[in-house]
Structure formats: structure tokens, C-alpha cells
Amino acid sequence: MSDTRVSLTVNGALVERSVEPRLLLSDFLRGELGLTGTHVGCEHGVCGACTVLLDGEAVRACLVFAVQTDGRDLRTVESLGTTDSLHPIQEAFREEHGLQCGFCTPGILMSVLPFLAENPSPTEDEIRHAIAGNLCRCTGYQNIVKAVRNAAAKLRDAAEEVDG
Amino acid sequence: MSGGGLWFGKGVLRNEDPKLLTGRALFVDDVRLDGMLHAAFVRSDLAHGEIVSVDTSDALQREGVLAVYTAEDLGAYWHEGPVLVPPPPIEGHTFNPATIVPLAKGRVRHVGEPIAVVVAENAYVAEDAAQDVWVEIEPLDVVSSTESALAEGSPVIHEHIGSNLAAHVVQRKGDYEAARSEAALVVSRRFVYDRGVSGSMENRGIVASWDPREEELTVWDTTQAPIPIRNGLARLLGLLESQVRVVAPFIGGGFGPKMMMFYPEEVLLPWISMQLGRPVKWIEDRQESFFATTMERDQVHEAEIAVASDGTILGVKDFFLHDTGAYDPYGLTVPINTQCTLLGPYRIDNYDSEFKAVFTNRTVVTPVRGAGRQQGVFVIERLLDIAARELGMDRVEIRRRNFLRPDEFPYDHEILFQDSAPLYYDSGDYAPALDKAVELIGYRDFIDREKARLLDEGRRVGLGIVTYVEGTGIGPYEGARVTVEPSGSVRVAMGVGSQGQGHFTAFAQVVAEQLGVDVSDVHVSTGDTRDFSWGTGTFASRGAVVAGSACHESALRVRKKVLELASEALEADEQDLELAGGMARVRGSDHGISLGELAVRANPLRGAVAPGTEPGLEATAYFGPQRGSTAFGVHAMIVEVDPETALIEIKRYVVVHDCGRIINPVIVEAQVHGGVAHGIGDAFYEQLHYDEDGQLMNASFMDYLLPTACEVPHMEVAHEETPSPLNPLGVKGVGEAGAIPVGALLAQAVEDALEGTGVEVLEMPLSPNRLFELIHGSGERSGGEG
Numbered sequence: 001m002s003d004t005r006v007s008l009t010v011n012g013a014l015v016e017r018s019v020e021p022r023l024l025l026s027d028f029l030r031g032e033l034g035l036t037g038t039h040v041g042c043e044h045g046v047c048g049a050c051t052v053l054l055d056g057e058a059v060r061a062c063l064v065f066a067v068q069t070d071g072r073d074l075r076t077v078e079s080l081g082t083t084d085s086l087h088p089i090q091e092a093f094r095e096e097h098g099l100q101c102g103f104c105t106p107g108i109l110m111s112v113l114p115f116l117a118e119n120p121s122p123t124e125d126e127i128r129h130a131i132a133g134n135l136c137r138c139t140g141y142q143n144i145v146k147a148v149r150n151a152a153a154k155l156r157d158a159a160e161e162v163d164g
Numbered sequence: 165m166s167g168g169g170l171w172f173g174k175g176v177l178r179n180e181d182p183k184l185l186t187g188r189a190l191f192v193d194d195v196r197l198d199g200m201l202h203a204a205f206v207r208s209d210l211a212h213g214e215i216v217s218v219d220t221s222d223a224l225q226r227e228g229v230l231a232v233y234t235a236e237d238l239g240a241y242w243h244e245g246p247v248l249v250p251p252p253p254i255e256g257h258t259f260n261p262a263t264i265v266p267l268a269k270g271r272v273r274h275v276g277e278p279i280a281v282v283v284a285e286n287a288y289v290a291e292d293a294a295q296d297v298w299v300e301i302e303p304l305d306v307v308s309s310t311e312s313a314l315a316e317g318s319p320v321i322h323e324h325i326g327s328n329l330a331a332h333v334v335q336r337k338g339d340y341e342a343a344r345s346e347a348a349l350v351v352s353r354r355f356v357y358d359r360g361v362s363g364s365m366e367n368r369g370i371v372a373s374w375d376p377r378e379e380e381l382t383v384w385d386t387t388q389a390p391i392p393i394r395n396g397l398a399r400l401l402g403l404l405e406s407q408v409r410v411v412a413p414f415i416g417g418g419f420g421p422k423m424m425m426f427y428p429e430e431v432l433l434p435w436i437s438m439q440l441g442r443p444v445k446w447i448e449d450r451q452e453s454f455f456a457t458t459m460e461r462d463q464v465h466e467a468e469i470a471v472a473s474d475g476t477i478l479g480v481k482d483f484f485l486h487d488t489g490a491y492d493p494y495g496l497t498v499p500i501n502t503q504c505t506l507l508g509p510y511r512i513d514n515y516d517s518e519f520k521a522v523f524t525n526r527t528v529v530t531p532v533r534g535a536g537r538q539q540g541v542f543v544i545e546r547l548l549d550i551a552a553r554e555l556g557m558d559r560v561e562i563r564r565r566n567f568l569r570p571d572e573f574p575y576d577h578e579i580l581f582q583d584s585a586p587l588y589y590d591s592g593d594y595a596p597a598l599d600k601a602v603e604l605i606g607y608r609d610f611i612d613r614e615k616a617r618l619l620d621e622g623r624r625v626g627l628g629i630v631t632y633v634e635g636t637g638i639g640p641y642e643g644a645r646v647t648v649e650p651s652g653s654v655r656v657a658m659g660v661g662s663q664g665q666g667h668f669t670a671f672a673q674v675v676a677e678q679l680g681v682d683v684s685d686v687h688v689s690t691g692d693t694r695d696f697s698w699g700t701g702t703f704a705s706r707g708a709v710v711a712g713s714a715c716h717e718s719a720l721r722v723r724k725k726v727l728e729l730a731s732e733a734l735e736a737d738e739q740d741l742e743l744a745g746g747m748a749r750v751r752g753s754d755h756g757i758s759l760g761e762l763a764v765r766a767n768p769l770r771g772a773v774a775p776g777t778e779p780g781l782e783a784t785a786y787f788g789p790q791r792g793s794t795a796f797g798v799h800a801m802i803v804e805v806d807p808e809t810a811l812i813e814i815k816r817y818v819v820v821h822d823c824g825r826i827i828n829p830v831i832v833e834a835q836v837h838g839g840v841a842h843g844i845g846d847a848f849y850e851q852l853h854y855d856e857d858g859q860l861m862n863a864s865f866m867d868y869l870l871p872t873a874c875e876v877p878h879m880e881v882a883h884e885e886t887p888s889p890l891n892p893l894g895v896k897g898v899g900e901a902g903a904i905p906v907g908a909l910l911a912q913a914v915e916d917a918l919e920g921t922g923v924e925v926l927e928m929p930l931s932p933n934r935l936f937e938l939i940h941g942s943g944e945r946s947g948g949e950g
Contacts, residue, residue: 022288031286036194037187039416041365042450046865049365076187083182090185094177097830100838101664102184103191103365103416128873135865137363137417138664140841140902141873143834 006070010035011079019066026050028066029076037077037106041135048134051107052076058111077106080113088154089113089147098147100138108134108144116152120159124149170744171673172893175830176683180414180668189414192369192384193447200371201230203433203446204290206280206297207455208272211308211525211858212319213301215270215279223282223296228289230440232297233432234280235269241435242266243400245426249495251331252584258332262322263493264528266431272301273321273490274525275859276455278428283436283444306525306858310462310487313522321490321523330492331521335503337578338514340470343479347470351550355465356927357539357907359487360850362460362532363842363870364663366416367453372433373443382409383434386416388423389701391659394693396426397434405697408434412691418663419842420531421458423703424494429456454863459852460498460532462487462524463539469547470514475555475562479514482506482543486521486536489528496521498529500582501536501635505904506544507577507587509594509633509796510566515579525858531703533842534903541632542928545908549915550924559912560602563631567594574889581792582704583638589794590890592822594631597798597884601629601820604880605800615916624807625815626917629800632905636795636823636897637709637888641788642699644711646675646718648726648781650767652746652760654679654686656718659699660711661691665899666831670708671715673827674893678719679726680743681759698786705795705897708827713787713891721783729762729781793888795896797821799840799905803913807921810936812848812914814877822884824896832898833881839902841876846903847910849875851929 003018010033017032026043029035029052041049043062050061053075081087086094089109099105108131115122115130122130127148128141136144183189206218220232235242245263268279280297284290305319312318313328321328344350371384381403387393387410394410397403415422429446437444448456465484471477486499503517552562568575570593577587602608610627618625644658656675662668672686679686689695699711723743730748731738734755742751749756763781773779800818805811819836826832849869853861862868887894911925914935923938930938 020288027287030193031196034196035187036191036196039191039366040193040447041367041416042865044450044864044866047365047450078187081186083186083188086182086185090182093185094181097175097178097834099181099184099664100666100834101365101415101417102180102189103414103664105184106187109185124878132872132874135365135870135872137365137419137842137870138838139834140837140839140876140879142837142876142879145873145878 004067006067008069008071009073011075021065021067023066024062025064025066025069026061029061035076035078039103039106041104046135048111049104049107051110051134053110053114056114058114077109080109088158089151092151092154093147096143096147096150098139098143104134104136112148112151116155120152120156122152171676171683173826173829174673175828176669176673178666178669179672179684184414191366191414191416192371192386195371195384197373197443200443200445201283201285201440202287202290203436203444204282204287204294205278206282206294206299208268208275208277208279208301210272210301210303211275212304212306212321213272214304215268215272216300216302218280219298220280222298223293226289226293226296228285229282229293231283232280235267238266242269245493247495248425248493249497251496252500252580252582254333254335254580256334258329259496260325260330262325262491262523264428264491266428274527276527281432283440307523308525308854308856308858310464310485310522310524313524314520321525328523329520330488330523331496333496334518335579336516338479340479340481340514340516343514344470347478348473349551349554350468350470351547351554352468353546353550353926355467355543355546357461357463357542358929359459359462359852360846361454361852361868362419362421364417364419367448367450368422368427368429368457369447370429370433371443371445372437374437374441376441380407380409381434382411384411384413385430386422387412388418388661388663388703389425390661390691390693391697391699392425392701393430400431401434401438409694412661415661415663418702419533420535420703422663423701424458424530450865451863454860455527458528458530460529461539463502465543467543467547469551471551473555475552475557475565477510477512477566480512480544481516484519486519487524487526487529488521489524489526491528492521493528494530497582498531498536502540504579504581504587504635505537505633506540508541508544509568509592509631511568526854533839533900535900537634537904538846538907541905542908545630546911546926549912560598560607560629564595564598568592581635583792585791588791589633590888591886592794592796593884593886594796597796597820597822598631600882600884601798601800601818604818604882605629605802605816610802623804624917625802625804626913626915627800627802628909628913628916629798630905630908630912631798634705634795634897634901634904635792636705637789638704638706638792639710639788640700641786642711642714643696643784643786644714644718645696645782645784646715646722648722648759648763650760650763652685652758654681656686656688656715657695658690658711658715659696660702660707663702665707665835666828667707670827670831671712674712674715675719678723679759681746685746705899708895709793709891709897710787710789712827712895713893714785716892717785717787718783721785722781725781725783726759726762729766730757733757733762733765787891789890791890793824793890793896795823795898795901797901797905799909801909801913803910803917805914805917807939810932810939817877817879819879819881819902820884821881821901822886823898823901824888825885825894826883827895835898836881836902837879839900840879840906841871843903843906844876845871847907847929848931851931
């Protein structure tokens with residue numbers, strides 16, 4: 001199989017690589033770019049652990065080939081906060097104990113990010129539907145729901161400060 | 165314990181979260197080493213058969229393939245694995261061990277059993293090459309169900325045993341037959357519990373790296389038990405234990421199956437790395453995990469309860485078959501848990517319990533969150549429900565009437581538990597928790613008014629309320645080393661790896677409490693044998709109890725050293741000193757010295773350390789409980805059943821839980837949440853479907869349904885705290901609790917919703933399909949006759 005050249009923006013930086021056409025985006029991120037925050041839980045598009053943002057939309061990196069991302073903009077969990085300075089969504093998950101083993105968490109954060117951008121004041125029901133594409137075995141989702149509500153409030157406050 | 169309250173009992177933020185939230189935490193699959201190879205396994209497509217030939221030549225020719233190994237290639241390294249948990253010394257028991265092997269030799273006994281392993285430059289090539297390995301298997305007749313295993317003419321899975329009997333155990337107390345003869349009512353039923361997966365979001369994985377210059381082996385493993393894995397690997401490979409380092413880094417959920425030792429992959433990867441002199445990685449994929457990772461819960465019970473006219477339990481008799489799968493490396497832990505947990509929080513003076521564990525051509529069974537307890541709770545709670553109904557008695561009342569009273573503890577059940585110790589309940593006070601649950605769910609109002617009102621609207625809504633105990637925190641022991649560093653930071657090294665339970669925080673709280681430092685200044689290392697090399701692992705809801713107590717003890721010892729040294733430095737009496745804010749200070753003054761400075765003084769470069777003392781502010785302590793501590797809980801739910809579609813909606817879910825003293829209420833509550841969600845999956849969504857050839861029909865998350873945020877309801881959790889007298893912290897375990905009673909609970913609630921239709925729920929799991937059959941199936945009962 002001959003390799004194919006891809007050029008894309010990953011977390012704001014330009015990345016160019018030659019890859020096998022069959023290489024999954026999840027394996028590209030983890031193996032080629034060392035961005036191991038994106039986790040692989042099922043490799044058939046159900047669990048949502050590998051969710052990343054492709055041109056701002058949440059996609060499952062295990063259902064996308066790396067070559068399909070040519071020329072596009074990709075964001076992974078590594079683009080959010082750092083351990084010293086968490087993103088408001090990450091802070092909210094910490095405050096509400098919205099994670100246990102943390103394996104599904106990056107995918108959930110990347111699902112929640114565009115959801116809250118679209119719906120800044122979601123109801124509990126809307127939150128549950130929004131995260132229903134992400135499986136978590138540890139938390140029973142309750143504190144994730146709380147965390148998303150908390151994150152929404154934090155983001156609204158931040159937006160008001162900017163507007164104000 | 166002394167001085168509680170500064171950190172102990174507080175819902176502090178978790179130390180581990182920043183790393184996990186930012187994707188910077190190291191999971192096994194994140195380990196990348198120079199020159200690292202990748203392994204893929206060739207697994208049996210058949211459930212039972214004789215291997216005729218394995219042809220690896222095509223695979224070896226594929227570019228990028230370095231090696232392919234079959235059982236023959238392992239030579240003297242091919243060993244049958246150990247019996248992980250030897251059976252308790254129960255009189256007259258039979259146990260026929262058949263432990264797993266690294267690669268199948270001669271015969272395959274379940275779909276997914278590894279036959280060969282391919283090693284290649286990358287995972288894609290390894291998987292391609294695994295497809296190139298040609299395996300010819302002569303099929304044998306298959307034992308595809310628990311009940312057929314001992315039937316006349318059944319194929320025999322392990323020829324050296326001669327039948328499919330893995331174990332036979334009888335435990336009795338009192339005289340059941342005599343009790344039965346005095347009973348006002350005897351209820352007999354047949355109960356079935358089926359199989360599900362643990363479903364941790366991270367599959368298993370291993371990276372092994374042999375360094376020929378250092379002569380050291382490093383293994384990153386998704387194990388719940390890094391230290392026993394280290395010890396076992398050293399023995400298998402002929403290395404010193406000090407030459408092997410096993411790291412269980414962040415683990416993406418455990419729930420039991422990651423406790424299994426040894427999986428074939430765990431035995432093989434280190435050996436391969438030593439053979440090839442390069443690091444090698446294997447990461448299980450999801451489909452593979454449905455066949456290769458252990459699972460649980462098939463049992464079939466024939467049980468009866470004898471009760472007096474006032475509902476007093478006179479005795480219980482139970483016979484059950486337990487499916488252990490193709491091998492039985494985990495001994496009797498699961499069925500003995502069932503046998504013991506069936507007794508619940510009740511006084512059952514006459515108990516006659518017998519089980520046979522059987523081999524089937526299915527994936528191996530080892531504990532999964534609850535570990536046999538679900539089945540026991542299902543049986544006793546269902547029997548009580550039916551007895552109450554037939555006596556015309558309130559179901560809460562029949563439970564309350566049979567509870568052990570607080571003055572009866574410690575209570576001796578006169579049978580042996582899984583850890584070979586007698587089944588003693590250390591402490592308990594059950595009625596207040598039941599009262600609280602009755603109150604929170606609005607029991608009286610619901611059954612007196614609300615249910616009928618809803619029924620008038622044509623809605624089928626029912627309530628369930630059940631109780632259970634969980635034996636937690638068993639031995640043998642765990643340890644911890646606490647060190648104050650010159651920076652003032654505190655290091656805690658211990659051996660119980662974390663799979664998300666908050667070890668980096670809860671144990672830090674226990675230590676911070678004694679040393680007067682901030683929890684965020686306590687750095688816990690857990691799961692790396694280089695940092696701490698004595699211990700067993702994270703299982704049986706024992707981390708907080710056993711390892712937590714060891715942390716507490718070593719923190720007390722360090723505290724003593726700190727106070728002695730500070731007393732000298734500050735020229736003050738020890739009893740006038742307090743530890744707070746990282747300082748030792750004369751109470752009520754500014755006169756103090758930091759822990760960091762004391763650590764420096766405790767490790768001088770010149771001068772003399774007094775005879776009989778040790779340098780540094782460091783101590784190691786161990787804790788081994790005499791026996792497990794028994795936690796308790798009450799779950800209640802209100803559920804609506806749509807009789808047309810047989811879909812359910814859980815309207816309310818209440819938990820009142822008693823796990824003794826609580827180190828961190830936020831973590832405890834969340835453990836319960838996760839357990840309940842797992843239990844809901846087990847009860848209504850998750851079931852492994854095998855056909856008569858032993859083929860699993862739903863080996864993906866498309867077909868095997870883990871509950872999502874839309875299925876799991878909001879849970880209301882309340883606590884009671886009955887301290888355990890068996891450890892200095894007074895804690896009991898909680899990790900498995902939430903999952904245990906959900907099947908029994910859903911069964912009662914659904915029956916209540918369908919009252920008058922004759923539906924009796926005697927099996928788990930249900931599903932919309934199965935419930936539909938029960939509702940519309942001409943009254944035919946799922947599990948035998950009444």
C-alpha cells in the first residue's frame with residue numbers, strides 16, 4: 001500500500017505526514033502524533049471514547065481514516081486546558097466528580113464542548129441525550145450530568161464577562 | 165480513630181483529575197517505546213475441538229512479521245496456570261482444577277481461546293498476519309449451557325477430570341428438614357441468572373520490555389494486582405522479583421476481570437520481549453474482549469424457603485449450578501459468595517446450601533463487580549417477596565422481622581466465606597436504613613394511594629424495595645510507606661492499583677489527616693512494584709478497608725516521628741504541639757517548624773543518628789484484617805412498565821447505604837452510582853447470547869447494550885454509618901455494593917407494576933423482549949413452576 005500525504009491542523013498547529021490510507025484517525029493521533037489523550041474503547045463507533053472535533057464537529061476518530069482529515073481542522077482533548085490551568089468544562093468535571101477511571105472522559109469532554117456551544121442552557125434531559133453517545137461504566141452518568149450543567153454555567157458566566 | 169474531621173469524611177477534589185481531564189494520564193496503551201513491536205492473537209473460532217494443524221508459514225512470510233509462536237514453540241515455558249484462589253477448607257468439598265494455558269495445545273475449549281501469537285512491526289501488520297495463520301480444528305460436541313453440562317452423554321471438556329464437574333460444595337447449618345416440617349408456608353422456585361461482561365471502557369493491554377543490559381523486565385499491565393503479577397512473572401521467567409517491575413498505571417475500569425491472574429497474554433508478552441530483545445505491546449480490541457476477558461453470572465437455582473405464619477424465616481434450602489466456563493482458575497470464589505450472600509441481613513438458623521460448579525465451552529468465569537452476590541441476593545429477596553405475597557404480608561415487614569438485631573453482632577453464620585474465614589458479620593444496624601429508604605421512596609403513600617391512582621389512568625407503575633449485605637475488605641493484608649520529603653510534600657507508596665476509585669485522593673486524605681498537610685500535598689503512588697512491592701491487589705471492595713488502614717497506621721508512625729523531632733527542635737512538650745498547614749507548631753503560637761525542615765533534620769549529612777532510631781520521616785506499616793467487614797444497603801425504585809412494548813422507565817431510584825465510616829462521601833456516592841448503573845445493565849439490557857454451538861451471537865457494543873445516560877435514572881443516595889470494629893478507620897468496602905441488589909429490585913418492582921397479571925420474574929436479566937414474552941406468554945413462567 002502506498003502512503004498518502006496528509007496535511008491538517010491539529011490543535012492549532014500544522015501537521016504533515018505520509019500515512020497508509022487505511023490508518024484510522026484514532027491510531028494516527030495516538031501512534032503518529034503521540035496525542036494519547038484520545039482513547040480507544042470499541043473501535044466500532046459506539047462507545048465515544050475517541051470523540052474529537054473535526055472542523056468543530058464531534059466525530060468518532062475510530063470511524064474516520066486519517067487521510068479523510070486532509071486540509072481540515074482537528075481538535076483533541078489536548079487542546080483544552082492544562083493540568084495547571086483547566087478549561088472551564090474540565091474544572092466543572094473535577095468539581096462535580098464527573099469522572100472516575102477517566103478513560104471515557106476525553107471523549108465526553110469533546111462531545112460536550114460543541115453541545116454547549118450550540119445549547120448554552122440545556123435541561124437535564126437535553127444533557128442526557130447529548131452524552132448518550134458516550135458510554136461510561138464507572139459513574140452511572142449522574143455526576144457527568146451535573147458536571148455538564150456546571151460547565152454550562154461557567155461558560156455562560158465567561159461569555160457574560162466578555163460581553164460585559 | 166483519633167483526630168477525625170480535618171480531611172477524613174470530606175468530599176475533597178480528586179488529586180488525579182487534572183491529569184485525567186487533560187489527557188495526560190498514562191494508560192497502558194499510551195506507553196510507546198523505541199523499537200516496540202506489536203502482538204496479535206490467533207484465537208479459536210470453535211467452542212470445542214481438537215487442533216489438527218496450525219500452519220504459520222504464510223504469516224511468517226508477510227513483510228514486517230518477526231515471529232509467530234504456537235504452544236509447541238513455547239517449549240518448557242508452556243505451563244498450566246495456577247489456581248489463583250485455593251478453595252476454602254469446606255468439609256467434603258470437591259474441586260477439580262483445570263487452569264488456563266498460555267496457548268492451546270491439542271484441544272480448544274472456548275471460542276476465543278488463543279492458539280498462536282503473531283509479532284510484527286505494527287499492530288496492523290500483526291492483525292493481517294494473524295489472518296494468515298491457518299488453523300485446522302476437528303470440531304467436538306459442545307457444552308453450550310450450564311444445565312446441559314452434567315447431563316448424561318454430555319461431551320467432556322477436560323478428559324483428565326472425566327466429567328464436567330468443576331466443584332461440588334455443601335454447606336449446612338441447623339436442620340432444614342426439621343424447620344421445614346414446622347413451616348406454615350414453603351415457597352419453592354427455580355431461578356436463572358445469565359451472563360454479562362464487565363464492560364470496562366478500557367480493554368486489557370500489556371507492554372513488556374526486557375532490557376538485556378540492565379537485565380530488567382518492565383511490564384505495563386491493565387491489572388488490578390500488579391504485585392502478584394510481578395511475583396508470578398519472576399517465578400515463571402526464572403528472574404529475581406527485583407528484576408521485574410510491573411506497573412499498573414491509570415487503568416480504565418477494572419470491575420473484577422482485570423484481577424484474573426494469569427491471562428495467557430500476561431504470560432506471553434514478557435517472554436516474547438525476552439526472546440526478541442525488543443519491547444512488545446498487545447492491546448485487546450473490544451470484540452476480542454467479549455471472548456477473551458473473563459465474565460460472570462450464569463447460575464441456575466432450585467431454592468425454597470420455609471416460613472412461619474408471621475413471616476419468620478425458619479429455613480432456606482438451595483441447590484444451584486454455577487457455570488465456571490471452560491476453566492476454573494479462580495477457584496470457588498464466585499459460587500461461595502453466592503452461597504454466603506444469600507443469607508443477606510437475615511437470621512436464617514437453618515440453611516442447606518449445595519452447589520455444583522460445571523465446565524462449559526464458554527469464556528472463563530471469574531468475579532465481576534458483585535462476584536456471585538447478585539445471584540444470592542436475587543434468590544433470597546425473590547423468595548421473601550413470594551412468601552410475603554402468599555402470607556398476605558407487607559414486603560417491608562417481612563424483611564424487618566427477619567433482620568439481625570444490632571445486639572446480635574458480631575454474628576456467626578456458621579459457614580465459611582470465600583476467604584476461608586468463617587462468615588462473621590462484624591457490625592450492622594439494618595432497620596434504620598430500611599426506615600430511611602421507606603421514607604425516601606414514599607413507600608406507604610405509593611402503595612396505599614399512588615399506585616391505584618396511576619392504575620386508574622391505565623398506567624402500570626410499581627415499587628420495589630430490597631436489602632442486601634456485602635462482605636468486603638477481606639485479607640490477607642496490604643501495606644503503605646509514608647515519607648515526608650524535604651520539600652514538605654508527602655509521598656505515599658502502596659500496592660493496590662487504582663481503576664478509578666480515587667485512590668490518589670482517599671488515601672491522601674487518610675494520611676493528610678494525621679500529618680496536618682493539605683491533601684494536594686500528598687502524592688500517592690499505587691500500582692508500581694518499584695515503589696512498593698508487598699501486597700495483593702484491588703478486589704473484593706477491600707482497598708479503603710485494608711490499604712486505607714495500612715496508610716493510617718504508617719501515617720500515625722510518621723506523625724510520632726514528626727512530633728518527637730519537633731519537640732526537640734521547638735523545645736516544647738509533644739502534647740503542646742499541633743500539626744497543621746504543613747507545620748509542627750506550639751499550639752496557640754507562631755512558634756513552629758515546617759515538616760520539610762524536620763525531614764531535612766531527620767536525615768543529617770554529618771553528626772550521628774541516635775542508636776535505635778531511623779533516619780528520615782518515613783514509616784511502613786501493614787494491615788491484615790482478621791476477617792471481612794460486612795456492608796449493608798437498601799435499594800428502592802419506582803418503575804413504569806409499558807405493557808404494550810414491555811419497555812420500562814425507572815421513575816425513581818433510592819439507595820440507603822451503610823459502608824461504615826466514610827473517607828470521602830463524594831467518592832462513595834459515585835461508587836454507588838456506578839454500581840447501580842452496572843446493575844441496571846445487568847438487569848435489563850445486557851445479556852450474552854450463545855447459540856448451541858457455543859458461539860457468542862452479540863459480541864459488540866452494537867448488539868450488547870451497555871446502559872447510556874438515557875437509561876440510567878437520577879439516583880438519590882443516603883448514608884448510614886455503622887463503623888466496623890475490625891479496622892482502625894471503621895470503614896467497610898463499597899466498590900461493588902451498588903450493583904448487587906438491582907436484579908432483585910427490578911424483579912420486584914416490575915412484578916408490582918404488573919400485579920394481577922400473574923407475571924412472576926424468576927430470571928435475570930430481563931429485556932424488553934423477554935418481559936414482553938412474560939406478559940403476553942399465556943402465563944407461562946420463565947423459570948419453572950410455583
